[in-house]
Amino acid sequence: MEDCIFCKIAKGEIPSAKVFENDKLVAFNDINPKAKTHILIVPKKHIESVKHLEEADKELIGELFLVAKKIAEEKNLQGCKLVINVGREGGQIIDHLHLHLLSSDATGV
Ligand code: 5GP
Numbered sequence: 001m002e003d004c005i006f007c008k009i010a011k012g013e014i015p016s017a018k019v020f021e022n023d024k025l026v027a028f029n030d031i032n033p034k035a036k037t038h039i040l041i042v043p044k045k046h047i048e049s050v051k052h053l054e055e056a057d058k059e060l061i062g063e064l065f066l067v068a069k070k071i072a073e074e075k076n077l078q079g080c081k082l083v084i085n086v087g088r089e090g091g092q093i094i095d096h097l098h099l100h101l102l103s104s105d106a107t108g109v
């Protein structure tokens with residue numbers, strides 16, 4: 001998707017405060033944080049939303065949650081909320097699947 005902001009962030013074409021990156025996923029601070037810690041975890045593959053997931057994405061979605069766990073551990077968060085908005089009616093604004101990691105614990109970054 002050429003005009004997708006999260007594809008551009010994943011490719012490094014738009015700057016972001018990255019907190020994690022591997023070959024499949026990237027995580028960065030939300031530009032407009034709704035909690036002390038607000039990180040977005042994003043597959044590099046352009047998937048519009050949960051509605052567009054396919055069988056082949058099973059492993060990727062598993063990794064998405066394992067990265068959330070890893071970040072929460074690394075940041076020493078005592079607890080967090082993991083949220084995926086689905087569709088406009090579900091509050092999704094950016095049409096590239098992403099997991100919000102929100103915590104009232106500060107990360108210190
Ligand atoms: P959604 O409502 O689609 O689930 O969440 C989109 C999130 O992306 C919002 O929390 C919004 O603040 C964040 N966001 C939108 N544009 C940018 C951007 O250019 N950079 C970063 N880091 N976050 C963004």
Ligand code: ZN
Pocket residue numbers: 001004005006007008045046047095096
């Ligand atoms: Zn995209």
